[in-house]
Amino acid sequence: MSGEAATVIRPMKERGDRRRSHRRPHLRRVLETHAVGEPSERENALLRLVFRHVPGTVWAVDRNLSFTYATGRLVNAAGLHADQVVGTRVQDFLGTRDPADPAIARHLAALAGERQEFEYRYRDRWYAVFIDPMTGSDGGVVGCVGAAFDITERREAAARLALSEARLVEAQRTAHVGSFEWDIPGNVVSWTDELHRIYGIEPGQFNGTLDGFLAHVYPEDMEATRKVVGDACQTGGPFSYDHRIVRSDGAVRTLRTKGEVFKDAAGRPVRLVGSCWDVTELADASRAQERLLSLLRATIEATDDGTLVVDLNRKVSVRNRQFLDLWRIPPSLAECNDDAALLSYVRDQLEDPDHFMQEVEEIYANRESDSTSQVRCIDGRIFERYSAPQRIGDTVVGRVWCFRDISERERLLRSALFLSDASRLLASLEVEPALDAVARIALPYMGDG
DSSP states (O other): OOHHHHHHHTTOOOOSOHHHHTTHHHHHHHHHTTOOSOOOHHHHHHHHHHHHHSSEEEEEEETTOBEEEEESHHHHHTTOOHHHHTTSBHHHHHTOOOTTSHHHHHHHHHHTTOOEEEEEEETTEEEEEEEEEEEOTTSOEEEEEEEEEEOHHHHHHHHHHHHHHHHHHHHHHHHTEEEEEEETTTTEEEEOHHHHHHHTOOTTSSOOSHHHHHTTBOGGGHHHHHHHHHHHHHHOEEEEEEEEEEOTTSOEEEEEEEEEEEEOTTSOEEEEEEEEEEOHHHHHHHHHHHHHHHHHHHHHHHSSSEEEEEETTSBEEEEOHHHHHHTTOOHHHHTOOBHHHHHHHHGGGBSSHHHHHHHHHHHHHSTTOOEEEEEEBTTSOEEEEEEEEEEETTEEEEEEEEEEEOHHHHHHHHHHHHHHHHHHHHTSSOHHHHHHHHHHHHHHHHHHO
16 A cells, blocks of 8 residues: 555544544554655645545455445445444445455455455446555555546446447458558558458468568569558558459459558658458459450441440430441531430431431330331431340340441342343333333432432
8 A cells, every 4th residue: 555545544533433443553553564754634634635536435444354444436425424434344335245246255365465456346336446455564464455446437438449349340241341550650560350351361370560461462463552552651641552462372362452641740651541352353343344345345346337325314325436437427426425416417317307306206205115117318328227225134224226328238139129120021022012111110220320
C-alpha cells in the first residue's frame, strides 16, 4: 500500500467500539511501515476527500476479513456509510459466505501472500479489483488492502467493440474481404484473419513487413505494386489498383485493393490502411467478356449487313461501318445515338418514306415481333430489311435492325426471268407475235437502262 493511502488511515479517531479500537493500532503499525514522512492534516483531509469520490472504493481488512477502513462510491452504492462498514466482514458486505465466491476467494489468496487482480460484478456494476497483502513488522501477513474501480462503461464499450469486431470479421468472411494496416515508420504490416485466408497462409506465418507482403506479389506485378504504394505515400489520399498474388499453394489469384495514406502534421506518411478482395473470377469473367465483345465487334464489322441496335428508349447502342455506308450517313451523324435523327436523315433516300416510317413505328410498338421486308430507294437501290427483338434471357431490352443491299441480286434475278420468258416466246413458230411479246417484256429493263 502506498504511503499516501496509509496517511489517510492513521489519523482516524478512535471509536467507542472495542472490537474496532483494538484493531486500529494493529493496522496503524502495518501502515506506518509503508508511510513516507508525516503528512499534514490538510493533506489527510484532501486524500480522504479523494478516496470518498473515487469511482469505486478503497478498503483494508484484517486476517478475519473484517473491515478496518472503507470509503468511496462503492460503499455509497451499497446504501451504507463508511462507519457502518468498518467492523463488519467482507462476507456481510457481499451478502454471501460462500468461500468459492471470487471476491472472498481472492481476499483469502491475498492473505496467503499473493497479489490479486480480477473483475467482479456487484449490484449490476462491474469493478476492477486489486487486492494486496499487508505485512507487519515481522514480515507476516496481517491483512490486506484493496481498491475497486467502476469499469461498467468500459466493459460495455469493450463489449460493443468486440461485437463490432465480430461483425466485421463475419462480414469480411462472408464478402471474402480482408483488411490491412501498415505502420510506415515502424514498417509493421498487420493483416486481418480473412486476408490471411485470401493469401492462403495461417495467422502468424506472415512476417508483418512490407517486404513480407511483396514476397507474395506475382513477379510481373511487382514493379507496378511498388509504384502504386510509392505514389500513394508521396501524394497521400486514396488509391485503388488490381494485382496478382501467389498463394502458399502456388495458385495465382487477382486481388483488388483500395486504401488510403494518412500523414502527420509535418506531412510525413505514417499509416497506410486498406482492404483487399479476391476478384479472380470477376477478372476472368471480364477478360472473357472482353474477348467475346471483341469477337462480336469483329463479326459485326465483317458482315455485309448494315447493323443497328437500338434500346427500348430508341437510343442507338451499336452500329457498324456497313450500316453507315449503306445509308450514306455523314460523319456528323456517325456517332449519333438518336434513332429518330437517323430516320429523319434516311427518309429522303426512300421511294415511299411514309410507308417505311409507318412500318418502323408498327414494329417498335410490337416489341416481340420479327419482321422482314424490302426497302426501295429513289436511286434504284433495294435493301432487304430484317428486324428482331434484342433479348437478355426472356426480357426484351431493345431491337436489332439489319439491312442488306440486294440491288445486284434483284437485277440478276430480273435478267434471268427476262431471258427465260424471252426464250420461251422466241421458241414460238409465229415470229412476228413472238418478237412483239419480247419487245413488251423488255420495256422495263430498257427503262431501267
